[in-house]
Amino acid sequence: MTDLDPGVEQKKKPFHLRGNYAPVTEEVTAFDLAVEGTLPPELSGRYLRNGANPKSGWSPHWFAGDGMIHGLELSGGEAKWYRNRWVQTRSLNEPDAVLIGPDGSVDRTIGVNNTHIVGHAGKILALVESSFPCELSPELETLGVYDFDGRLESAMTAHPKLCPVTGELHFFGYGFLEPFLVYNRVSASGELVQSEPITVSGSTMMHDFSITENYVIFMDLPVIFDFEMAMKGGMPYRWEDDYPARVGVMPRSTADRSYSSDDVQWFDVDPCYVFHPMNSFEADDGTLVMDTARYPELWRQDTKFENDAMLHRWSMDLQAGTVTELALDDRAIEFPRVRESLVGQPNRFGYAVASFQDRDSEVVKYDLGSGHSQAHNFGATQIPGEMVFVPRENGTAEDDGWLMGFVYDKPTDTSSFVVLDAADIAADPIGQVVLPQRVPFGFHGSWFPDA
Numbered sequence: 302m303t304d305l306d307p308g309v310e311q312k313k314k315p316f317h318l319r320g321n322y323a324p325v326t327e328e329v330t331a332f333d334l335a336v337e338g339t340l341p342p343e344l345s346g347r348y349l350r351n352g353a354n355p356k357s358g359w360s361p362h363w364f365a366g367d368g369m370i371h372g373l374e375l376s377g378g379e380a381k382w383y384r385n386r387w388v389q390t391r392s393l394n395e396p397d398a399v400l401i402g403p404d405g406s407v408d409r410t411i412g413v414n415n416t417h418i419v420g421h422a423g424k425i426l427a428l429v430e431s432s433f434p435c436e437l438s439p440e441l442e443t444l445g446v447y448d449f450d451g452r453l454e455s456a457m458t459a460h461p462k463l464c465p466v467t468g469e470l471h472f473f474g475y476g477f478l479e480p481f482l483v484y485n486r487v488s489a490s491g492e493l494v495q496s497e498p499i500t501v502s503g504s505t506m507m508h509d510f511s512i513t514e515n516y517v518i519f520m521d522l523p524v525i526f527d528f529e530m531a532m533k534g535g536m537p538y539r540w541e542d543d544y545p546a547r548v549g550v551m552p553r554s555t556a557d558r559s560y561s562s563d564d565v566q567w568f569d570v571d572p573c574y575v576f577h578p579m580n581s582f583e584a585d586d587g588t589l590v591m592d593t594a595r596y597p598e599l600w601r602q603d604t605k606f607e608n609d610a611m612l613h614r615w616s617m618d619l620q621a622g623t624v625t626e627l628a629l630d631d632r633a634i635e636f637p638r639v640r641e642s643l644v645g646q647p648n649r650f651g652y653a654v655a656s657f658q659d660r661d662s663e664v665v666k667y668d669l670g671s672g673h674s675q676a677h678n679f680g681a682t683q684i685p686g687e688m689v690f691v692p693r694e695n696g697t698a699e700d701d702g703w704l705m706g707f708v709y710d711k712p713t714d715t716s717s718f719v720v721l722d723a724a725d726i727a728a729d730p731i732g733q734v735v736l737p738q739r740v741p742f743g744f745h746g747s748w749f750p751d752a
């Protein structure tokens with residue numbers, strides 16, 4: 302091995318262990334980092350982002366590595382600290398712990414918790430869709446598995462939806478055994494108050510979903526569990542032509558009335574897969590609008606990423622029982638986000654990362670009102686990850702705020718935390734912080750304001 306060119310060794314590895322996908326080996330803490338430009342002084346809180354970082358250096362799939370949080374604390378225009386910490390899961394610390402036992406039993410206290418990090422009712426939760434959450438401290442120490450005081454009986458998606466109107470947290474869990482899908486609702490104060498098994502066609506891989514002010518929306522799509530693939534290790538899901546593609550709309554329960562699987566109205570859609578909706582809302586004409594990063598197909602031959610997702614809109618007419626599908630853009634995008642206070646509400650703007658075969662990655666800002674878009678191009682040597690919108694306090698315009706995230710610089714093999722003006726994203730970054738270590742490409746993050 303030692304007489305090989307290191308570049309040759311690199312090329313033998315799967316993509317998720319090479320380049321800036323490769324895991325880092327150290328947990329680093331650094332204080333009072335140098336700021337280039339200006340960090341908005343009113344930003345007081347922490348940007349935390351989760352991603353896969355296999356401690357052993359190897360994992361069978363990008364989605365299977367141990368969770369690691371990278372975070373910065375900002376205050377008064379300063380970058381107070383940077384930290385990266387593995388989520389101290391049972392998967393990480395107990396080599397013999399397995400999610401799925403030899404008898405087919407499932408232990409949801411075991412997971413890699415590598416996908417997202419969200420806050421609700423004073424708790425910080427690191428999430429992975431196979432398992433229960435892990436609760437973290439504001440300084441990224443793992444406090445333990447969190448199961449909503451023993452009430453959670455399903456897995457928890459990494460993409461719960463916090464309703465900006467009620468403060469409720471809506472989420473689901475899916476699995477390869479029945480019930481294949483369970484919807485859960487958590488009160489604003491953090492109490493799990495509703496769990497409903499939802500009937501779907503089979504063991505679909507449901508990564509994300511949507512809410513609107515009065516509905517929750519499930520995607521029952523044709524990427525399904527495969528037992529033989531599971532026996533071989535790796536990602537046990539594949540495309541299935543015979544599995545119907547459907548979107549299900551269920552009314553949100555209120556104090557007066559509870560809704561269940563029988564109340565779901567299903568809409569047949571063209572075969573596709575969606576990891577991430579951008580947002581959903583109830584339009585003035587009564588239709589339910591759902592914008593997604595839509596793949597025409599996923600994982601037919603293997604679990605590599607060979608198709609691109611593009612922004613599409615489903616418009617569902619609940620009275621007529623019909624759905625129309627519209628392509629909104631032809632760029633390959635992922636990591637769509639909106640202003641969190643508009644989750645489930647009509648949004649004009651949406652943000653995503655676009656990638657191209659023949660040119661640089663860009664951060665795109667969609668103006669869904671006008672149909673126009675703007676982009677921030679970081680140049681040929683820099684690659685952005687997901688960008689999170691953070692509103693300016695007391696700002697009135699929807700895009701009055703900032704986009705923040707990590708950007709990788711290839712020539713220097715370094716990463717920066719970058720802040721863009723969301724109202725003018727094509728402009729140079731307002732501020733950035735070169736980090737004391739590389740941040741591997743990861744998944745999703747959140748802003749945790751001090752208030």
Ligand SMILES: [Fe+2]
Pocket residue numbers: 416459460508509576577744745
């Ligand atoms: Fe995701």
